[in-house]
Amino acid sequence: MSPLRARPGLLVCAALGVFVFLYLRDPTAEEPGEGPPRPPVVECGYYPDELCSALFAGKEAAPQVAKFCKNPQGSEIGAHFHAPGNCSRLTRGLRFITRPLSAEEGNFSLAYIITFRKELAVLVQLLRAIYAPQNVYCIHVDEKAPRKQKAAVQALVSCFENMLLSPRSGEAAASGPTRLQADLGCMRALARPALRWSHVLNLCGQDFPIKTNKEIVHYIRSRWRDKNITPGVAQPPNNGSTTSPGAPEAPPDASVYAAPGQTLKEPPHNLTVYFGSAYYVLTRKFVEFVLTDTRAKDMLQWSAGLRSPERLYWATLNRLKDAPGTTPHAGWEGDVRAVKRRNEEGKGHDGCKGHYVQDSCVYGPGDLPWIIQSPSLFANQFEASSDPLVVTCLARRHRLRVLRAAEVPVEPHWRFDQEGHFDMKLSAERRQQTRPGKRAVRK
Template sequence: MSQLRASRPGLGVCVVICIFLFLYLRNPVPEDPEEGPTSAGGLECGFYPDELCSALFEGKPAAPQLAKFCKISHQSQILAHLHTSGNCSGISQGLRFITKPLSAEEGNFPLAYIITVPKEPASFVQLLRAVYAPQNAYCIHADREASEQARAAAQTLAGCFENIFISSEREKATSAAVTRLEADINCMEDLAHPKFQWNYVIKLCGQDFPIKTNREVIHYLRSRARDKNITPVKAPKATSTTRPRRPDSSAEEPTHVSPNRRAHAEPPHNITVYSGSAYFALTRKFVEFVLTDIRAKDLLQWSKAVERPEQHYWATLNRLPDAPGATPHAAWEGHICAIKWRNEEGRAHNGCKGHYVQDACVYGPGDLPWIIRSPSLFAHKFESSADPLVVTCLERWHRRQVLEQAEVPLEPQWHFQEERPFP
């Protein structure tokens, strides 16, 4: 009896250990996710589930607990590749840049881009790798208003890719000052160097994202533009102080735009001034004309007294009959950038599913079906800080379109990791 009492404490310890082992084996500790940390909510991170993105593109509502996770970690992973890869090869592979022309057609028709760095560095990296092709040229305007992180990201990428460079002149690209226009022209002067061979230059800002692949952009420029410039013009009764709007269907011809009140003189050379979009696709010959023609130079000087000069400068010069690639009678032609304007709700679109900033929609996940159905080449505007899921899903969808159109063997690192295949 005394022997039995002495063994009871040891028996109790044994029972406790057995219960613990049973529970542990029944519910093992989950393995670490394949990539990325965990979010604040404790959910697995690294990339968004592809079935969630597919549901959003189909217009299906996503479960709130899925739509809200990984808000920060995905962006931090993008930036981590810029600092931890150790060399340019590691950065290129880690960020999944496409490093070869994907078809002979693309290799023989290079493009140039002017891109303004935004405040959000991860958004800039996502935009750049989406439009990147090794045969193209990219002039990056490192805006003084951009964050230090964003400028550092641009500098790192420019140091790793010969066809990416920072503009030799920096201007504070504010929306209401001539310096934004001068920043574009500074980039054009750099791109005009003979070492860069390109057919069209396209202007983008850091809050844009492509809807069409590089190959589709080329098809559009060849079939629709046909060596002509694309500089959309506003509807009649527009003024040089208003934001660009798509004209009503009844509007056939653009009209003269009165000089801004701040201008103390009429436009030089008796030029008729038109108002339009700050977005453009310009031929190389037209860019050379802008950099050398006395009318272009004098109009630039005159524009320093006008608000938002980038919204009339390109549209005006493109309507000079003797300008290369000019379209003197064009109206709002050319689907360069899709924007949901507040005053077009119910007519041109079904409303903003994100939120409006200065009457332009900052896209939410519910806008994705409308975006990918748009005939435009690019879309504006995105803010990763508001909802990174929108750009992440769009980026993965866009990369699939790019790789499906490729006519060369695909490199493994060009694929984004997928949790489950798209339907």
């Protein structure tokens, strides 16, 4: 019996798996015995891996193709596939990796908290990329998500013993008290003794990893083994001396965090309030501290009236000197999330090649070179509905890098189809970067 929960998972998966499989299955996949392999496809039609390679290299290779891919032909998605009969076929068809790929990864389990509101195709590609059987995953589904998408997420979660839905469902906006409560609800579920993990990371459903699981594990173990990562500073940044490239911008007046008509009260326990990122990497001991310490509970109650409490809560508690794994003197350290913000154009990046939503870039194909050169663990944000090619190319590159570093035999169904040219291209890039006399580029 799963330590996560006892549920009629197979029945739910069988009932709802048809929808997930037809709606989300990687179009590059094929069933055994279906004839000669087809060229890789995305929702908009067929394209060669040469296109992805060119986009990663920063070449304006196929703007017409990228534009064409913004108008997907939905009827072409599942036309070539048959519905699965059980969870095993569903997960194999979606190309999930089902064994730890190295001893280091197998002995260092991570927990993930993922909030989902829209972009189901991106969420499934994200889960497929970060999935490892030794990790655990908690997904908070926003109550405003479309009904069919909720059913699809439930079906997929039911097929994995190490995934669970948040016990506190409800609205989870991109920011605000509900977002903070969504994270804490998953933390309570993940903190059960039966679940073994070392660090927890939070994501949203429109993120995608830049690094592999092995690279994430190595980064945490080598630099942050017993420490939390909560980038932030003591005062809201209002000049260049307190910010770093990619740091979120905030007005200098802390009262902007108060709801309209309210006055910002003094924080409890005379805490110094820090402003920082909503995204983190936290140790298990720190999570247990947050769920039980009086100061953390009082801070949560105090922040309930603020507009963006998640940008204050984690950064503030991680500066307490007596809490587990805290970094009282840290600033913006920690390469957690790569985001192109409008206010950083010309300083942290060369502009958004997709489009801005609330001053954050929704990536386009032209952003791919910047993304893969970032030292961050994850990038945000992606929309398959507007640019399906972006996350599809990243997913193919990510899987190739994962399998190339695997220390166990690679199962055939872990591979995406038609990888030959792309794999050779990546290998050539690596040789070029590490030739004698050349300085290696950090990926």
